[in-house]
Amino acid sequence: MGQASGRSGDPALLAQVEPHLRGLNRVALAYVDGDATRYAGIGADERTPFEIGSVSKTFCGAVLMDMVATGEVTLDTTVTEIVDANESELARVTLQELASHTSGLPDFTPSQTGSRNAWFGLFHADGAHQDGDETVSDVLGQCLEARGEYSYSTAGIALLAHLLARKAGATYKELLTERILEPLSLRDTHLPVNRGGLPKGWEKGLLGGRPAEPWTLNGLAPGGGMWSTSADLASWMRLTRDERQPGAAGLEPVASAPILPWMPEAQIAITWVRATTPGGEDLIFHNGLTGSHHSFVGYCPRTGRGLAYIVNSVPTGAQLVMLQGDLVGALLDEGAST
Numbered sequence: 001m002g003q004a005s006g007r008s009g010d011p012a013l014l015a016q017v018e019p020h021l022r023g024l025n026r027v028a029l030a031y032v033d034g035d036a037t038r039y040a041g042i043g044a045d046e047r048t049p050f051e052i053g054s055v056s057k058t059f060c061g062a063v064l065m066d067m068v069a070t071g072e073v074t075l076d077t078t079v080t081e082i083v084d085a086n087e088s089e090l091a092r093v094t095l096q097e098l099a100s101h102t103s104g105l106p107d108f109t110p111s112q113t114g115s116r117n118a119w120f121g122l123f124h125a126d127g128a129h130q131d132g133d134e135t136v137s138d139v140l141g142q143c144l145e146a147r148g149e150y151s152y153s154t155a156g157i158a159l160l161a162h163l164l165a166r167k168a169g170a171t172y173k174e175l176l177t178e179r180i181l182e183p184l185s186l187r188d189t190h191l192p193v194n195r196g197g198l199p200k201g202w203e204k205g206l207l208g209g210r211p212a213e214p215w216t217l218n219g220l221a222p223g224g225g226m227w228s229t230s231a232d233l234a235s236w237m238r239l240t241r242d243e244r245q246p247g248a249a250g251l252e253p254v255a256s257a258p259i260l261p262w263m264p265e266a267q268i269a270i271t272w273v274r275a276t277t278p279g280g281e282d283l284i285f286h287n288g289l290t291g292s293h294h295s296f297v298g299y300c301p302r303t304g305r306g307l308a309y310i311v312n313s314v315p316t317g318a319q320l321v322m323l324q325g326d327l328v329g330a331l332l333d334e335g336a337s338t
Helices: 011-021 057-069 095-099 118-124 132-140 155-170 174-179 216-222 230-241 246-249 317-333
Strands: 008-009 026-035 036-042 051-054 205-209 210-212 224-226 271-275 284-290 294-299 305-311
Touching: 008 011, 011 026, 011 036, 011 317, 026 230, 036 230, 051 284, 051 294, 051 305, 057 095, 057 155, 057 216, 057 230, 057 246, 057 284, 095 155, 095 174, 132 155, 132 216, 155 174, 155 216, 174 216, 210 224, 224 230, 230 294, 230 305, 284 317, 294 317, 305 317
Parallel strands: none
Antiparallel strands: 008 036, 026 036, 026 305, 051 224, 205 210, 271 284, 284 294, 294 305
């Protein structure tokens, strides 16, 4: 399936980025420079809903830092202080370790994804079967490896989300909505845990050129199941850059998080990644990949330039890295055409 028809947004911005978008179906992109935001879209506009995958993790980080600010938890609060985990290897793991992928947990858990290959199952299956409580129990049964070292874990973020929810006496979806989405007017950002919660106007993305089922991840949804728009992600980026969302208090590096071979110097903060652009500018970002969508949100603190884009098809590994690197270099290092 080729590119979708229809173009939207700023013509000069679209002309600048379109050469980097060949082979992709639908794209919604936002470029922020200071107080100005410009949009460009192919087959979509700034209000079109897309899956954002692991960019969801930054919202969980914001919930955590909000609860730290209110004194409900600290970054050193341990798992067993919130839930009975005395028989688990995770009992003394801290919330900071979960939020910075240094707990030693694997990315996903075997019983969450079934006996089939985990990635195949997640790419092709509509919905995980475990709810939040079952996910907590499942993750607490895992063994840790290399605790203290960076090891990306969607399961760890899901556990963090549900622990925070238990501490607040709510579901994570209720907590996220009350603490982050509603106060910050992110009205087009959603956390569906099942198909019934998908946003109005949603469409299937593409995997290998074919429509793929959405990631309705149930208990794992805090780590990769949110939907949003390029307009809301641009707002999220600006709020982070301008220190107007709670998660901006968690941007100091926690551990080395090399993304080899492209970003060997990268570091992990509270869910956000710190690295540099191709031109050497400091970069704070997160990206996401589901079975049918790819997303990116990032900004350069010194220049105030930021970029958010969402794609409804899964690029290959090399294409994904080239897409991200090319757009970051073109827009954040060089600046957008006017």
